[in-house]
Amino acid sequence: MVKGVEKLVLDAAQADIPAVSRPFAALGASIGVSEAEVLKVLKAYKRKGVIRRIGGSFETRKLGFSSTLAGMRVKPARLAAVAKEISKFPGVTHCYERAGEMNLWFTVGVHGTMAGVDKKIASFRRLPGVEKCCSFPVKRMFKIKTMFPI
Amino acid sequence: MTLEESVVRALQGDIPLEPAPFKKIAAGLGLSEEKFLGVLAELKRRGVLRSIRAIVRHKRAGYSANAMVAWKVPEGRAVSFGKTAAASPAISHCYQRLTRPGWPYNLYTMVHGRSRAEISKVVAGLVKKTGVKDYLALESLREFKKTSMVYF
Numbered sequence: 001m002v003k004g005v006e007k008l009v010l011d012a013a014q015a016d017i018p019a020v021s022r023p024f025a026a027l028g029a030s031i032g033v034s035e036a037e038v039l040k041v042l043k044a045y046k047r048k049g050v051i052r053r054i055g056g057s058f059e060t061r062k063l064g065f066s067s068t069l070a071g072m073r074v075k076p077a078r079l080a081a082v083a084k085e086i087s088k089f090p091g092v093t094h095c096y097e098r099a100g101e102m103n104l105w106f107t108v109g110v111h112g113t114m115a116g117v118d119k120k121i122a123s124f125r126r127l128p129g130v131e132k133c134c135s136f137p138v139k140r141m142f143k144i145k146t147m148f149p150i
Numbered sequence: 151m152t153l154e155e156s157v158v159r160a161l162q163g164d165i166p167l168e169p170a171p172f173k174k175i176a177a178g179l180g181l182s183e184e185k186f187l188g189v190l191a192e193l194k195r196r197g198v199l200r201s202i203r204a205i206v207r208h209k210r211a212g213y214s215a216n217a218m219v220a221w222k223v224p225e226g227r228a229v230s231f232g233k234t235a236a237a238s239p240a241i242s243h244c245y246q247r248l249t250r251p252g253w254p255y256n257l258y259t260m261v262h263g264r265s266r267a268e269i270s271k272v273v274a275g276l277v278k279k280t281g282v283k284d285y286l287a288l289e290s291l292r293e294f295k296k297t298s299m300v301y302f
Contacts, residue, residue, distance in 0.1 A: 010211075013204035019190040021183060022169055023202070035169060042204065043167050050210045053298055055202065056161030062198040063158065063301050069247065069258070080294075087295040097292035098218065102253075105218065105288065109299055134250045136258075142232035142244040144200075148211045148262065 005033055009041040010150050013054070050150075060109055066117050067091075067109030068137045070124075071102035078129025079104060086124050102132070151302060154198075157189045159302045161202065205298065213262045215269050215289075220255035222284040228257060231280050235259045240272045255286060 008031045018026040024042070025035035033041075045051040060067055074082045079097060086106055087095045095106040108124075110116040114137065125133040151159070156179050165171040176186035193199035208216065223231045228246050235244045235257070243260040259276070263269040269287070277283055 010204065010206070014206060015201075015203065017202045017204070019172070019187060019194065019199075019202055021172065021187065023171065024167075024169065039167055039169070045204075046167065048210070050206060051204045052207045053164055053205045054167065055164050055205075055298075056158065057200045057203055057205070058158065058162070058299070058301065059197055059200055060299060062196065065299070065301070069245075071253075083292075083294040090300055092295060093297050093299050095293075095295040096218075096290045097294070098288040098290055100286060100288050102288075106295075111301075134253060136247040136250070136253075138245050138247055139256075140228070140232065140246040142246070143236035143241065144243055146205070146208075146242045147239070148206050148208050148213050150206075150211050 005037060006041050006045075007150050009033060009038050010045060010050075011147075013038075013042060013051075014147050017054070063111075065109045065111055066114045067107060068114070068117050068121070068135045069105065069107050070121055070133060070135045072104040072106075072124070072130055072134075073102050073132040074104050075129040075131065076103070078127075082124075082127050082129055085127055089120065091120065102134070153189060154193065155302045157186065157193065158198075161199070162298065162301055165202065208262055212264055215263045215266050217261050217269050217273075217290070218288045219259045219261055219273055220286045220288060221257040221259070221282055222254045223257045223280075223282050225256070227280070227282070231257055231282060234279050235276060238272060238276065240268070 012027055012031050017023045020026050024038040028035050028038040083095055083104055086092055091109045092106050098105050108120055121135050160175045166174055172186050173183040176183045232244055235241050241259045241261055245258050246256055247258055249256050261269050261272050
């Protein structure tokens with residue numbers, strides 16, 4: 001069972017940590033928790049691995065990056081090897097095996113235009129065991145808000 | 151590297167968990183805290199920096215189930231579908247994407263829940279609200295990689 005203060009801190013820290021001189025004091029002030037207590041809770045969650053990272057969340061396109069979501073059909077015997085090879089590329093941030101006709105899905109971004117992304121996808125397409133690969137670039141974004149109330 | 155790139159680089163990883171983290175980061179870049187906070191404010195104003203926040207490993211926070219659900223939505227209804235889906239707290243990401251031959255799905259929603267049953271409930275709710283019945287729930291079977299982008 002999560003105690004009240006821990007929940008308050010983690011939920012607030014997932015929403016926004018103010019970009020001010022004493023961010024954890026400001027965060028705490030909004031929920032009635034001291035700066036020391038906020039830091040204590042965040043450190044504990046970081047240590048336990050519940051928090052992966054505390055830092056900036058950026059709008060990739062506005063930093064001059066292009067990205068896409070791609071789906072692949074890979075021969076089952078080759079799936080793990082292909083996934084590992086693709087995951088080596090730093091611009092691949094998510095890579096999952098999923099149920100269905102397309103069994104491997106990943107996101108890939110590169111600095112520059114979409115042509116660079118397409119080139120990267122084409123190189124992944126050539127890996128042994130890959131039977132099909134489609135890129136599904138974004139037409140319109142409706143929501144990005146990862147928030148997991150604990 | 152430009153000043154903004156240095157600031158992005160400093161924030162794409164972890165900020166130190168101490169009372170004045172930006173003062174420390176700024177010092178490492180040879181900047182005053184005031185100057186650093188000024189760049190942050192500017193990046194936020196332009197929408198480059200969405201926010202500074204804690205990013206949670208959802209499975210460890212109790213959200214053990216997730217599915218990427220791909221929907222086939224008539225083009226004219228894509229916007230209303232997207233807005234309806236975006237309003238659901240269980241949906242973290244919602245995009246309209248290009249379709250491909252043999253792959254007519256144009257709306258994508260990332261659905262998170264504490265169980266598969268919770269996911270099914272969210273999906274059923276969206277079917278009921280939007281009338282869109284043609285979808286694929288692509289449940290994640292194995293995670294190979296999940297990181298944040300390293301920009302500079």
